[in-house]
Amino acid sequence: MYNPKSTKAEEFIDNNEVLATLKYAEENKNNIELIDKILEKARLGKGLTHREASVLLVCENSEKNQEIFSLAKKIKQEYYGNRIVLFAPLYLSNYCVNGCVYCPYHAKNKHIPRKKMTQDEIRKEVIALQDMGHKRIAIETGEDPVNNPIEYVLESLKTIYSIHHKNGAIRRANVNIAATTVENYRKLKEAGIGTYILFQETYNKESYEKLHPTGPKHNYEYHTEAMDRAMQGGIEDVGLGVLFGLESYKYEFAALLMHAQHLEAVYGVGPHTISVPRIKHADDINPDEFDNGIDDDIFAKIIACIRIAVPYTGMIISTRESKECRKRVLELGISQISGGSKTSVGGYAEQESEEEPEETAQFDVSDRRTLDEVIKWLIELGYVPSFCTACYREGRVGDRFMSICKQQQIHKFCHPNAIMTLMEYLEDYAAEPTKLAGYKLIEKEIETIEDEKRKELTKEYLERIKHGERDFRF
Ligand code: SAM
Numbered sequence: 001m002y003n004p005k006s007t008k009a010e011e012f013i014d015n016n017e018v019l020a021t022l023k024y025a026e027e028n029k030n031n032i033e034l035i036d037k038i039l040e041k042a043r044l045g046k047g048l049t050h051r052e053a054s055v056l057l058v059c060e061n062s063e064k065n066q067e068i069f070s071l072a073k074k075i076k077q078e079y080y081g082n083r084i085v086l087f088a089p090l091y092l093s094n095y096c097v098n099g100c101v102y103c104p105y106h107a108k109n110k111h112i113p114r115k116k117m118t119q120d121e122i123r124k125e126v127i128a129l130q131d132m133g134h135k136r137i138a139i140e141t142g143e144d145p146v147n148n149p150i151e152y153v154l155e156s157l158k159t160i161y162s163i164h165h166k167n168g169a170i171r172r173a174n175v176n177i178a179a180t181t182v183e184n185y186r187k188l189k190e191a192g193i194g195t196y197i198l199f200q201e202t203y204n205k206e207s208y209e210k211l212h213p214t215g216p217k218h219n220y221e222y223h224t225e226a227m228d229r230a231m232q233g234g235i236e237d238v239g240l241g242v243l244f245g246l247e248s249y250k251y252e253f254a255a256l257l258m259h260a261q262h263l264e265a266v267y268g269v270g271p272h273t274i275s276v277p278r279i280k281h282a283d284d285i286n287p288d289e290f291d292n293g294i295d296d297d298i299f300a301k302i303i304a305c306i307r308i309a310v311p312y313t314g315m316i317i318s319t320r321e322s323k324e325c326r327k328r329v330l331e332l333g334i335s336q337i338s339g340g341s342k343t344s345v346g347g348y349a350e351q352e353s354e355e356e357p358e359e360t361a362q363f364d365v366s367d368r369r370t371l372d373e374v375i376k377w378l379i380e381l382g383y384v385p386s387f388c389t390a391c392y393r394e395g396r397v398g399d400r401f402m403s404i405c406k407q408q409q410i411h412k413f414c415h416p417n418a419i420m421t422l423m424e425y426l427e428d429y430a431a432e433p434t435k436l437a438g439y440k441l442i443e444k445e446i447e448t449i450e451d452e453k454r455k456e457l458t459k460e461y462l463e464r465i466k467h468g469e470r471d472f473r474f
């Protein structure tokens with residue numbers, strides 16, 4: 001039976017409740033009266049239930065769909081302003097014992113070169129990332145208790161945080177590794193990780209078991225209950241996601257929101273972020289072999305509906321998506337994007353030396369622009385690229401972060417912090433045209449800081465950044 005307060009996967013992602021939700025949504029997809037009521041509730045900016053949001057997702061009325069997109073844009077603007085946070089993935093090791101049928105790192109793939117970076121290689125990667133201007137990374141590994149034990153991840157985190165090349169620093173390392181124990185989550189928390197990210201891949205148990213035929217990841221319950229263990233281990237920011245293309249997107253959408261509601265119901269705080277990856281071509285993976293691929297229009301609708309359903313949860317999009325697609329969804333709800341990404345082990349340092357091709361890549365990236373190109377593009381689109389990592393360093397995590405978000409106060413911190421970290425980027429890493437565009441944007445943005453005192457302080461800090469000081473934050 002469906003019970004969002006239960007910590008059992010079969011109860012908080014109850015299959016019958018998902019199916020009943022899909023039926024309810026289908027029956028009401030042209031029920032304008034109900035859709036209006038849901039939109040009225042959504043306009044309060046406090047979110048929607050999975051049932052309500054599922055009706056919006058399948059709504060067929062073009063006028064109402066326009067309202068849905070406009071509302072998503074409005075909520076995005078109110079909660080996140082025009083800031084976009086930048087990050088890059090860092091692949092430590094592609095050893096993996098699982099059999100995920102959509103991932104080229106699956107254990108049966110004998111021709112993909114296996115690589116696990118040494119601490120020295122990680123150092124080189126981090127320096128390459130710092131030289132691009134990155135301050136925030138997401139660590140990725142395959143699951144392999146022998147090659148990638150938790151000790152390896154912890155040691156790598158220490159290395160990553162210890163490197164300060166020129167003015168560079170990784171100030172927040174998020175971690176995307178396989179489901180693990182409460183004890184290991186506690187160790188990750190102690191190592192100072194940012195968000196713990198784990199994609200569910202699919203919430204449909206039957207499909208999940210087929211798509212993960214072998215290895216520890218086969219265990220649906222263990223995987224689905226991972227965020228509960230992470231929170232029990234003291235990790236306050238967790239990131240959800242499904243891999244769109246594996247199962248019906250309507251099923252995933254409803255279940256993803258049920259997962260978010262479950263975390264909120266039990267731990268008082270919903271997910272910090274939601275990622276929306278779509279399956280991509282990779283070494284021995286052909287995305288066309290999966291029946292549930294979604295086109296760009298449905299993808300945009302999913303993002304808009306997530307934005308409306310969980311307004312205070314950040315949304316992430318990676319370089320799996322093209323420049324055009326990213327542009328479209330930025331205004332609908334995305335708050336974080338990766339830039340200049342490499343999905344291969346050792347890809348950043350290799351890129352500099354141009355030694356080897358990317359044989360170890362996890363999937364093909366669509367957006368191949370450099371970080372500087374992405375930054376300039378964002379500025380030209382009117383966004384403020386942000387390298388801010390202040391919240392978690394100031395203890396604004398978990399329920400503290402959410403409560404500031406829900407009161408729509410986060411802007412007060414994020415806006416000046418975004419401006420200051422952009423200034424750091426411009427001073428240290430930007431190409432001349434990016435610098436010129438960035439200075440202009442900053443000049444305009446400072447004037448929009450409402451609190452006079454904070455505005456003056458920001459101006460003072462910006463001056464000091466220009467004179468070589470770093471790491472100011474509110
Ligand atoms: N190994 C970890 C686990 O078991 O959860 C997570 C790290 S994995 C390197 C990161 C994510 O990449 C996976 O969770 C999956 O959703 C995604 N991924 C795998 N194969 C992909 C493909 N062919 N296209 C797009 N994304 C893919």
